[in-house]
Amino acid sequence: MGGAAPQARRQIDLGGTLVDLIRIGTFRSDAGAIFGPVPRTTWEPLVRTEIDAESRLLQALNLLHVTTPSRSILLETGLLPAGTARDDAEIQSLAAREALLAGGVDIERISLVVPSHLHRDHAGGLANERGEAAFPGAVVVAPRGEIEAVASDSLRARAAYDTATLRRLFRDAEPRAYETTLSLDSAVELRALGGHTPGSQATIIRGTARTLLFLGDLFMRPWQANPRWVTSYDDQAWISVDAKATIFAEAAREQWLVAMSHEVDTPLGRIERDGERFRFVAE
Ligand SMILES: [Zn+2]
Numbered sequence: 001m002g003g004a005a006p007q008a009r010r011q012i013d014l015g016g017t018l019v020d021l022i023r024i025g026t027f028r029s030d031a032g033a034i035f036g037p038v039p040r041t042t043w044e045p046l047v048r049t050e051i052d053a054e055s056r057l058l059q060a061l062n063l064l065h066v067t068t069p070s071r072s073i074l075l076e077t078g079l080l081p082a083g084t085a086r087d088d089a090e091i092q093s094l095a096a097r098e099a100l101l102a103g104g105v106d107i108e109r110i111s112l113v114v115p116s117h118l119h120r121d122h123a124g125g126l127a128n129e130r131g132e133a134a135f136p137g138a139v140v141v142a143p144r145g146e147i148e149a150v151a152s153d154s155l156r157a158r159a160a161y162d163t164a165t166l167r168r169l170f171r172d173a174e175p176r177a178y179e180t181t182l183s184l185d186s187a188v189e190l191r192a193l194g195g196h197t198p199g200s201q202a203t204i205i206r207g208t209a210r211t212l213l214f215l216g217d218l219f220m221r222p223w224q225a226n227p228r229w230v231t232s233y234d235d236q237a238w239i240s241v242d243a244k245a246t247i248f249a250e251a252a253r254e255q256w257l258v259a260m261s262h263e264v265d266t267p268l269g270r271i272e273r274d275g276e277r278f279r280f281v282a283e
Contacts, residue, residue: 006092009103010268012257014207017187020065021259021267022103024078025086025093027121028056029262033232034221046223057221059262061093061121064214065105066205068187072109074100074135075203075214076116076261077125082134096125097134112176112184113138116216116261117197118146119160119233127165133173140175141184143192146199147177149235160197160233193218193247195240196233202247204256212257218244220262222280225271248278257283 008023031051035043044051050058064075074096080086082097100107113135115122128134149157150166157163176182182190191202196217203214218240223229227244230237251258251271258280260267266282 007094007099007102012212012268013209014205014212014257015209016069017205017207018067019205019212019259020067020103020105022063022065022099023060023264023267024063024096024099025061025080025091026264027059027061027079027091027093028052028054028089029059031055031057034059036230036232036234036237038229043223058264059220060264060267062259062261062263062267063096063099064203064205064259065100065110066188068185068205070185071111071188072106073112073114073184073188074110074138075114076122076216077113077134079121079124081131082125082128084129095134097128107135108137110135110138112141114141114184114190114201114203116203116214116218117200118142118150118166119197119217120162122216122261123166124162126169127162131165131168133169136173139173140169141182141190142175142177143190143194143199143201144177144179145192145194146197146201147175149198156235191247193239193243195236195243196231197235200240210257211254212259213247213251214259214261215244215247216261219258219260221260222263222266222269222282225274225278225280227277249273252278 006025012019061078066073077096080095082095189204205212230240269282
């Protein structure tokens with residue numbers, strides 16, 4: 001998929017449950033911020049062909065549309081409000097609603113929208129260009145800690161979240177909040193992990209044949225299979241490290257598929273143990 005069109009799509013049959021992994025676009029992020037505590041001399045060789053003249057990486061905007069036997073669920077909504085699109089050096093993307101419609105998804109059937117966290121590049125498509133709900137028939141699901149982080153309207157929250165739009169959306173239609181874990185149905189489990197944001201969540205999708213894990217920005221690119229490699233954007237980096245180590249151990253043991261939030265070329269694979277670290281193997 002690398003170097004090709006900004007949009008791409010792959011369907012994964014987990015057995016009874018289908019996952020559409022949809023890249024709705026790409027954007028550019030400062031590489032140093034993405035590698036966080038990792039020294040440039042260590043990370044630069046890994047991204048030499050990807051980095052641009054301004055030291056930015058090419059990041060995908062990946063969504064997962066999940067069809068279980070009983071529900072249609074959207075994970076992530078991308079960066080742009082519905083009704084908009086961008087095509088410039090920094091952002092080449094459709095809004096989630098338009099990308100799903102173009103892909104033939106029956107968006108009226110989507111009953112739950114589950115952003116991994118509410119940062120702009122994951123929750124931007126919850127609204128349309130007028131700030132109204134882009135998926136008015138669906139309920140937004142998030143850990144209570146994430147909703148409280150938005151409501152706090154702190155200096156740090158205002159830098160990372162579109163707090164004004166989210167607060168208005170949540171006033172009009174109350175999100176479904178949970179504390180630690182929530183089963184959306186027999187196939188989909190949510191876990192509030194924190195780390196990247198106070199309410200970063202993991203989604204675990206179980207079919208009869210395979211299980212797929214999605215961690216949002218706790219696992220955005222393959223090299224972050226090392227639990228210590230967290231981004232500068234992680235609010236609680238020490239929590240990210242422990243959360244990743246724990247859930248990667250489970251993913252490796254159970255041979256789960258793992259999908260990444262911002263990987264362009266190989267967004268799907270599995271996690272293997274590598275001493276006290278882990279490594280990503282594309283599938
Ligand atoms: Zn992100």
